[in-house]
Every structure is written in C-alpha cells, then in structure tokens.
Amino acid sequence: VKVFIIDDEPIVSRALQRAFAAKGHDVVIASSGDEAVEMWERVHPDLVLLDVFMPGFTGPQVLQKLKKEGKIKSEYIVLMTAHSTVKSREQALQLGAHDFVQKPFDNVIKLVEDLTGTVGKHGGHELIR
Amino acid sequence: LKVARREDVWAVVSDFKMPQISGTELLGELRRVAPLATRLMLTGYLELAVVQEAINLAGVFRFVTKPWDEIELRFAVEAALQHSKRKRENQILLQEVTHQNTLLESLTKNLENEVHLRTRGIEESKVQAEEKERRVRELTAFVKELSYVTELEDLYRLLEQEAFHFPSLSPPLLLAIQGESSGLLYWGRGSDLQSKTIQALPKTLRDFALRSDHPEDRRFWESQTGKVCRQLITVPFRTRESESDLPTALIFLEHDLQKDREPVFLDRVMERIQPISIVLDKIVLKQALTQATRQWETTFDGFGDPIAIVDHSDKVIRANKSFQNHEGSVCHNAFDNRDESCQDCVMPRAFADGLPQSGVIRTKKGHAYRMQSFPVRDLTKNAQVTTVVNHYTDVSRERELYFKLVQSEKLAAVGLLAGNIAHELSNPLTGIKALAQILQGQFDQTDSAHQDLIEVEKASERCQQIIRNLLSFSQAREAAAQLSVNVNEAVQQTLPLLKTALRFQNVQTYFAENPPLVEIQLSELQQVIFNLIHNAAQAMPEGGNLTITTSVVDDRVNIAVNDTGQGIPPELLHRIFEPFFTTKGAGVGTGLGLSVCRSILEKYKGELKVESEHGQGSTFTISLPFGTIMRPPHSGRNTQKS
Numbered sequence: 229v230k231v232f233i234i235d236d237e238p239i240v241s242r243a244l245q246r247a248f249a250a251k252g253h254d255v256v257i258a259s260s261g262d263e264a265v266e267m268w269e270r271v272h273p274d275l276v277l278l279d280v281f282m283p284g285f286t287g288p289q290v291l292q293k294l295k296k297e298g299k300i301k302s303e304y305i306v307l308m309t310a311h312s313t314v315k316s317r318e319q320a321l322q323l324g325a326h327d328f329v330q331k332p333f334d335n336v337i338k339l340v341e342d343l344t345g346t347v348g349k350h351g352g353h354e355l356i357r
Numbered sequence: 358l359k360v361a362r363r364e365d366v367w368a369v370v371s372d373f374k375m376p377q378i379s380g381t382e383l384l385g386e387l388r389r390v391a392p393l394a395t396r397l398m399l400t401g402y403l404e405l406a407v408v409q410e411a412i413n414l415a416g417v418f419r420f421v422t423k424p425w426d427e428i429e430l431r432f433a434v435e436a437a438l439q440h441s442k443r444k445r446e447n448q449i450l451l452q453e454v455t456h457q458n459t460l461l462e463s464l465t466k467n468l469e470n471e472v473h474l475r476t477r478g479i480e481e482s483k484v485q486a487e488e489k490e491r492r493v494r495e496l497t498a499f500v501k502e503l504s505y506v507t508e509l510e511d512l513y514r515l516l517e518q519e520a521f522h523f524p525s526l527s528p529p530l531l532l533a534i535q536g537e538s539s540g541l542l543y544w545g546r547g548s549d550l551q552s553k554t555i556q557a558l559p560k561t562l563r564d565f566a567l568r569s570d571h572p573e574d575r576r577f578w579e580s581q582t583g584k585v586c587r588q589l590i591t592v593p594f595r596t597r598e599s600e601s602d603l604p605t606a607l608i609f610l611e612h613d614l615q616k617d618r619e620p621v622f623l624d625r626v627m628e629r630i631q632p633i634s635i636v637l638d639k640i641v642l643k644q645a646l647t648q649a650t651r652q653w654e655t656t657f658d659g660f661g662d663p664i665a666i667v668d669h670s671d672k673v674i675r676a677n678k679s680f681q682n683h684e685g686s687v688c689h690n691a692f693d694n695r696d697e698s699c700q701d702c703v704m705p706r707a708f709a710d711g712l713p714q715s716g717v718i719r720t721k722k723g724h725a726y727r728m729q730s731f732p733v734r735d736l737t738k739n740a741q742v743t744t745v746v747n748h749y750t751d752v753s754r755e756r757e758l759y760f761k762l763v764q765s766e767k768l769a770a771v772g773l774l775a776g777n778i779a780h781e782l783s784n785p786l787t788g789i790k791a792l793a794q795i796l797q798g799q800f801d802q803t804d805s806a807h808q809d810l811i812e813v814e815k816a817s818e819r820c821q822q823i824i825r826n827l828l829s830f831s832q833a834r835e836a837a838a839q840l841s842v843n844v845n846e847a848v849q850q851t852l853p854l855l856k857t858a859l860r861f862q863n864v865q866t867y868f869a870e871n872p873p874l875v876e877i878q879l880s881e882l883q884q885v886i887f888n889l890i891h892n893a894a895q896a897m898p899e900g901g902n903l904t905i906t907t908s909v910v911d912d913r914v915n916i917a918v919n920d921t922g923q924g925i926p927p928e929l930l931h932r933i934f935e936p937f938f939t940t941k942g943a944g945v946g947t948g949l950g951l952s953v954c955r956s957i958l959e960k961y962k963g964e965l966k967v968e969s970e971h972g973q974g975s976t977f978t979i980s981l982p983f984g985t986i987m988r989p990p991h992s993g994r995n996t997q998k999s
Contacts, residue, residue, distance in 0.1 A: 239788025246795050281780055310783030310824070331783045332821050336791035337798070 229344050230254045232273035234264040234290070235308070236282040240331075244277060247340045261285025265293055273303055275347045278325070280309035291323045300324060304347045361387055366394040367445075368437035370421075370430075373400040373407070381407075384415030393444050395437035399423055492628070500632045509533050509606075509640060512633070513543040513550065516608065519629070523612065523622060530581060530609035534558070537603070542581060555581075563602045567592050567626075578609050587613045592626060596638040605637050663692065663726075663749040666733075669708060671698070674744060688747070693720045703730045707745045717752065722970065723927045727752045760931055779824045786824065790817040841874035842882055844907050844916050844981070850879075851886045852905075858891055861900040869907045872914050873983035877961045882979075885954040885965070889918040889977045892950060896922030896975065916979040925969040933967065954979075 231248045235241045236259055245255040256271045258264040262284045280287040287307050294300050306327040307320045320328050327346075333339045361369065369387055373380040384396040395418045398411055403420060411417040418440055419433050499519060506512045513531045520526045531543040538558050545551045559573040567590065568574070574591045589611050593604035614622055657664060663680035665673050671687045673680070680692065689695040689702070698705075703714035707730035715729045726749040732742040793814040800807040845868040852864065875882075893903050901921040908915045925933060934951050955965045962982050969975035 235784070237784035237788060239785055239792065241788075243788045243791035243795060247791060250795065250798070279784075308787075310780045310787075332787035332790045332817065336794050 229274045229347050230256070230272065231275045231277065232256050232258070232264070232267075232271050232303075233277045234258045234261065234282075234287070235277070235279040236260055237279070240279070240308075243336060244340075247336045248344075251340055251344065253340075253344060261287065261290040264290055268294060268299055275343060276303050276305040277329075277343075278305060278307055280307055280320075288319065288323050291325060295324055304343075306343060358383070358386060358390060361391045361394065366391045367441040368395045368397065368434055370397045370399060370434065370437075373398055373411075381411045381415050381417075384411070384417055388416050393441055393448065395441040395444070397421060397433055397437050399425065492625075496628055496632075499629060503632050503636045506636050507640065507643060509541065509543060510550065510552065512636060512640065516633075517546065519625075520610075522625070523614065523618075525613040526622075527582070527584070527611040530578060530607075530611075532558075532607045532609070534562070534603055534605060534607070544581060562593070562604060562607070565591075565593060567630075574609060578611055582611075584611075586611055590623075590626065592630060594630070594634050594637050596634070596641050605641055608633075662751070663747075665692070665747045666744050667704065667747055668744050671704070680749075692749070695721070699728075703728055704745055704747060706730070707732045708742055711742050717756075718749075719927060721927065723753070723930045723968075724751060725753045725756045726750060756931070760934075782820065782824050786817050786820050790814055790821070793817065842877050842879050843874055844872050844882070844914050845869070847879060847882045848886055848905055848907065848916065851883045851890065855887065855890050855894065858894040859903065862894055862897055862903045863901070864903045864905070867904070867906040869909050869914070872907055872909055875914050875961070875963075875981040875983050877963070877981060881957045881960075882981075885957055885979060886916065886918070888950040888954050889979070892977070893918050893920035893922070893975075896920045901974075910980075913980045913982050915981075917976050918978075919974065919976040921974040924971040924973050924975050925967070926971050930967065930969060934965070 229248075231244075231253050233241045233244050233248075233255060234257075235244075238259065241257045241259065245257060248255045256267070256273065258267055261282050264278070265285065278287040278290060285293065287309075291300075291305065304327075305325045306329055307325045308329050308331055310331040327343075329339065360366070366387075369384065369391075371380045371383050371387075375383070378386075380398050380400075384398065387394060387396060396415055397419055398415075398417045399421050400407065401423045403422065408420065411420070418437055421430050421433050499515070502515050502518075503512075506515060509531065513529075516529050516531060520529055528544065528546045532555065533541045533543075535541055535554075538556065540555045540558055541552060542555045543550065543552045559571075559577045561571070561573050569590045570588060571591060575586045575589050578586050578589055589609060592608045592610065594606045594608070596605045610626070612622070657675075657677045658679075660677055661679060663677065665676035665680045665688055667688045668674055671689065673686060673688050673691050676691065688704075689697065689699050693699055699718045699720075701716050701718050703716040703718075707714040711732050711734070713729065713731045715727065718726050718728050720726065729748045729750075731746045731748070733744045733746060734740045735743040793810045797807055797810045797814070800810065848866060848868075852859075852866075890903065890905070897903070897920050902919075903921075904917075904919040906915075906917045906919070908917070934955050951965070957963075958965050958979060958981070964978075964980040966978045966980065967975060968978075
C-alpha cells in the first residue's frame with residue numbers, strides 16, 4: 229500500500245513512516261497542505277493520512293481543493309486531529325474523507341494494521357490497476 | 358292796676374281817698390297783683406281804724422301824711438324801694454333754695470334707687486357666683502376623672518356617671534367610629550355595660566356640630582336600645598388628627614327634660630365637649646400607636662432580611678426574627694456566633710461618619726451579606742449618632758451568579774486556550790507515543806531500552822490524559838447528545854473505578870428510590886461523579902467517611918458527595934470553581950476538575966454547589982433537572998478505529 233502522510237509535525241510523520249515501513253508499505257511525506265496538493269498526482273497514494281490543523285492549507289482545505297480539481301479518485305483518506313468532535317467528524321466525511329482518527333493514537337501499530345487492512349478491502353490503486 | 362299788671366313795679370304810692378276805689382282797696386288788690394311792690398299810702402290824717410285796715414288788708418309798708426314833706430316822702434319811697442329789693446332778693450333766694458331742694462330730693466331718690474338696685478344685684482350675683490363655682494368644681498372633677506381615662510370603656514363609665522346629674526336622662530350611647538361604616542358601640546348601666554361592633558352607621562354623620570332630634574339618630578338610638586326615643590341630642594367629637602370629616606366618636610343623649618332645664622343641660626354638655634375631645638384624641642392616638650407598633654413589629658419580622666438596631670457598644674437593642682432574635686447580646690455574636698466584630702463590618706464607619714454605609718460581609722458558613730448600616734441621630738442628645746439600623750441582604754446567590762458569569766466568561770476564554778494547547782501538545786505527543794510503541798518492538802523485552810521506551814509511552818499517556826482533560830474542558834461547553842440516566846446507576850458504575858483511591862475510606866451510599874431519569878450523557882455524569890469522589894478521597898488522606906446520597910427535591914435530582922475531611926476555608930470557597938485553581942500539590946491536580954464538572958452540568962441545566970465548614974468536611978451537590986423530555990440519544994457516526 230502506498231501511504232501519503234501529510235502533517236506539519238515531523239515527529240508524527242516520522243513515527244507513522246516507521247510504523248508503515250515496518251509492515252513493508254511505501255510512505256511519502258508532505259509537511260504542509262500546499263506541498264501535499266503540489267505532490268498529489270505524482271504520489272498517487274492508496275492511503276492518505278491528512279492532518280486537519282496545519283499552517284497554510286488545512287486538511288479540509290486540501291480536500292476541497294483536490295476535489296474541486298477532480299484529482300481525488302479512489303484514495304482512502306483519513307483525517308487526523310487532536311480536536312475531535314462529532315461535528316468535525318461529520319464535516320470531514322462530507323468533504324470526502326473516509327475515516328477520522330484522533331491524536332494521539334492509542335496504539336500506532338494496531339492503527340497501521342487496521343488502516344492497511346481496510347484499504348485492502350476498499351480496493352486500492354494496486355487492485356484497480 | 359293796669360300798669361302794675363303790665364310793668365314790674367317796685368313801689369306804689371297811693372292816696373287814701375280816691376273816687377271809685379279806695380286806697381286800701383287798691384293796695385290790697387296790688388298786694389295780689391304785684392306782691393313784690395312795696396306799698397306806701399298818702400293820708401290826711403291817721404286814724405287807728407284806717408291804719409289797722411290798711412295794714413291788715415293792704416300790707417301797707419308806711420304812711421305819709423299830707424301835706425307831705427318832700428324829704429320825708431323821698432325817704433319813704435327810698436325805704437320802700439329798699440324793701441322791695443330785699444323782698445325780691447329773698448324771693449330769688451327762696452326760689453333757688455327750693456330748686457336746689459328739688460334737685461336734692463330727686464338725687465336722693467336716684468341714689469336710693471341705685472342702692473336698691475345694687476343691693477339686689479349683689480344678692481343676685483352671689484347666687485350666680487356660687488352656682489358658677491359649683492359648676493367649675495364639678496367640671497374640674499370631671500376633667501380630673503377624665504385624665505385617668507385611657508380606654509373607651511372608662512370614658513363611657515364616666516359619661517354615664519355624669520348622666521346621673523339629670524334623672525331624666527337615659528344611659529348615654531357612646532359610638533366610636535372605626536371606619537367609613539363601622540363603629541364600636543358602648544351602652545348600658547353599671548355592670549351591665551355592653552359593647553358591640555356596629556356595621557350600619559347612620560348615614561348623615563359627616564360635618565355637624567351638635568344636633569337634636571335628628572330622625573336618623575332617633576332611628577339608630579331606637580334600633581340599638583329597643584326603646585322609644587323621647588328627645589335626643591347627638592354630640593359629635595372630632596380629633597385633630599382625623600383627616601376625614603367623619604367624627605371620631607358620637608354620644609347620643611336621650612332625655613325627657615323640661616324646656617326650662619334644657620339650657621342648663623346643654624351648657625353642661627358644651628362645657629364637657631372640649632375635655633372629652635382631648636381624651637378621645639388621646640385614646641385614638643394610643644390605639645393608633647399600639648396598632649402602628651404592632652404593624653411595625655409585624656413588618657419588621659416580616660422582612661426576610663435580618664435587621665437589627667445596634668448601639669455604640671455593638672449591643673443589639675432590637676432585632677427582627679431573621680436576625681436570630683438574640684436580643685440583648687452583642688451583634689456579631691447574635692448574627693454569626695463570633696467573639697469579635699465581623700470582618701468588613703460597616704457599622705464603625707456609620708458611627709464615625711454619621712452617614713449610611715454599605716459593604717459585604719461573609720459569615721462563617723460562607724454566606725455573603727450586603728450589610729447596610731443607617732445611623733440614627735438622637736435629637737435629644739445633640740443629634741449624636743446613638744444607634745444604627747443594620748440591614749443585611751443575603752447576596753450569596755447574587756454573588757454566586759456574578760462569579761458564575763465572570764467564571765463562564767473566563768471559561769470560554771480558557772476553553773479556547775485549552776483547545777489550542779491541547780492541539781499543539783497533541784501533535785508532538787502523538788509522535789512521541791507512536792515512536793515509543795514502534796521502537797519497543799525493535800528491542801528485546803529484556804533490553805533496558807525496551808523498559809525505557811515503556812516508561813516514555815506511559816509518560817506520554819499521562820500527558821495525553823492531561824490534554825484530554827483540557828480538551829474535555831473546552832468541549833464540555835458544546836452541546837452533546839443526551840441520554841436518560843438513572844443517577845443511582847451512574848454512582849454505582851463510577852464507584853468501582855475508584856477502588857484504589859478509596860482504599861482508606863468508609864464509603865456509604867444512600868439512594869433515592871426510583872429516581873426520575875435525568876437527561877445527560879452517562880459518561881459525562883460519571884466524569885463529574887468521578888471527580889467529586891476523587892476529590893473527596895484526596896480530602897481525607899488519612900481516611901474518613903465518604904457518603905454519597907441521591908435525593909429528589911422539587912423538580913431536581915441531587916447527588917451529594919460528602920466527606921469528613923479538612924473542609925474548605927471560607928475565603929477559598931468561592932474560588933474552587935475557577936479554572937486552574939487548585940490547592941493540590943504540583944502534578945496532583947490540574948485545577949480543572951471542578952470547573953470541568955460545573956461546565957458539564959451547566960450544559961444540561963444542572964448545578965454544582967458546595968457547602969463546607971472548615972475542619973468539618975465538605976459536601977458537593979450535583980443537581981440536575983428532570984421532567985423535560987429531550988430528543989432521543991444521538992449516537993453520531995463514530996467510525997474511529999482504535
């Protein structure tokens with residue numbers, strides 16, 4: 229599974245990268261929303277972990293922009309935030325995200341397993357291709 | 358004779374022998390016609406008989422013999438004129454004397470009359486004076502008796518006594534007017550005195566002085582006494598104080614006096630109106646005063662607020678029931694069971710400045726009172742401030758609301774801040790925790806690095822907990838789904854989570870039977886209960902009794918958590934709900950627990966109250982309304998993976 233991690237906090241990206249890499253997944257990292265938009269088509273991810281609160285483009289803004297430009301295909305997009313409310317979850321799903329995880333993760337290893345498992349069933353790019 | 362009749366003749370000289378009439382006859386006639394004329398007679402010879410006749414009949418003064426000697430005649434005429442003059446003078450004198458005598462006589466007569474009249478007057482006025490003196494004596498006695506009268510009944514007895522002076526007078530009726538149409542009637546004789554309240558007063562009672570035989574008064578008298586009215590005098594009394602034109606009282610005097618006795622009787626009545634009016638004034642004023650005093654006392658006691666009149670030495674002179682009724686003791690002792698003045702008492706300033714003062718004092722039990730102290734000047738003592746009237750208004754609730762308002766504004770700000778902090782901390786913590794978990798797998802479990810990483814993970818978990826608190830605090834203010842919760846169950850489900858914290862304490866629970874369900878999210882209510890029990894346990898580190906009581910009061914369900922710990926000092930009591938206020942050591946509490954609890958409860962229209970006595974322990978009470986049907990629980994779409 230190709231994982232695209234977008235977070236302005238390097239240690240979060242690094243931890244996730246290590247967790248996914250340990251399971252043999254490809255990981256690409258963007259450290260801001262702007263960078264993520266710019267890299268999007270090149271990366272062509274199966275699974276996207278997108279932080280909500282970032283300087284510049286926020287997570288939802290990134291989604292909006294990509295959606296507007298028709299660049300979202302079948303990527304499994306998961307929003308990450310420390311500030312989790314029912315309302316923010318609903319908003320995220322409306323914007324086209326598939327899931328929502330709260331920071332800090334209870335157990336990052338299990339999270340990686342769950343997400344990659346879900347993407348497998350969901351049908352990532354690899355399967356489509 | 359013609360001449361003598363015409364003229365004032367002084368002397369007449371007449372011849373003795375004349376034709377037609379003799380000298381004697383002429384002079385005799387002249388004696389009548391002009392008595393003041395002296396009569397002389399000329400005669401040729403003097404015969405005794407002629408002389409006798411002339412003197413006797415004509416009163417001849419002197420004879421002159423013919424032929425007369427010139428000198429002799431002149432001398433005789435001179436003498437006659439002298440004689441006439443004397444006679445005239447005598448006559449004037451006589452007339453004068455006679456006149457004076459007459460005057461004297463009439464004067465004497467007048468004097469006699471005068472004396473007679475005066476004597477009679479003196480005799481009459483003596484009787485009058487005696488009568489008057491008697492009347493004054495009686496009136497004085499009456500007034501003296503009146504001065505002892507303080508009640509209407511006494512007044513009636515006195516009037517009745519007065520009525521005995523007139524046997525034809527019935528016992529009087531005394532009617533004290535008490536309102537527009539009611540009055541109190543006194544009637545009777547001796548021990549038979551009756552009094553009763555009258556509802557139907559005569560209608561024409563306004564503005565009259567004194568009247569007799571008024572038909573309405575007669576009807577009234579007859580209806581009250583059941584007798585036939587002979588003659589009736591109605592005397593109204595008015596007091597100075599009265600604003601109405603209705604009299605204060607009426608006296609009905611029924612009598613059968615003869616017409617000639619009536620003035621005496623009326624005089625007597627009129628003399629007594631003024632003194633009776635004064636006494637009625639006194640009675641009415643006394644009644645008004647008694648009533649006013651009673652009213653004042655009732656009002657004073659009716660005040661929910663404590664009020665006390667206090668003197669210079671802090672002694673309570675008078676106090677209402679709310680002021681715990683410790684009259685005679687010193688005020689701080691009576692009001693708050695203190696040995697010295699209440700802190701921030703404004704009374705000393707009121708005494709010193711002589712101006713009303715106001716401030717807030719706090720009782721030992723933590724109640725806040727707005728205290729107003731009004732100085733009272735004694736005009737008989739140089740207008741010095743001798744006492745103050747203290748009025749206390751319980752402003753605990755007011756102040757609580759005020760602090761809540763301030764607090765809720767603070768909370769809003771803090772909530773925002775907490776949200777931001779939580780987010781800022783969450784990101785790095787996410788990385789730290791995740792890396793610690795990942796790295797643990799790369800070391801052997803016996804490796805000390807593996808243990809170190811477990812410690813890192815634990816520490817980050819603790820940080821996460823703090824952050825979660827912060828977040829729940831900021832989120833507590835947002836509306837959340839509501840569920841019907843049984844408070845007994847909420848308590849029962851929370852207690853097991855606190856087994857460790859409560860290992861030294863005796864826990865007792867008293868549950869209300871089938872309490873109405875309250876609308877709140879169970880987890881949030883549990884969080885509140887958890888916090889309160891946790892705090893209670895921390896308040897009793899050496900052990901103690903923890904009592905949890907659920908109860909239903911009016912339209913609310915209460916959960917009270919009571920501990921027997923140290924209690925909260927009054928000065929801190931109003932601060933404990935402030936965010937970040939904590940008395941616990943660093944690392945033990947965030948100072949958010951109680952403010953989070955309160956925020957959660959307020960979201961559901963609940964309340965969190967505290968009562969605490971320093972050294973005796975504290976009771977925190979959760980109060981939640983019931984009876985409002987909320988919308989069904991909203992689960993949301995929780996797709997979080999964990």
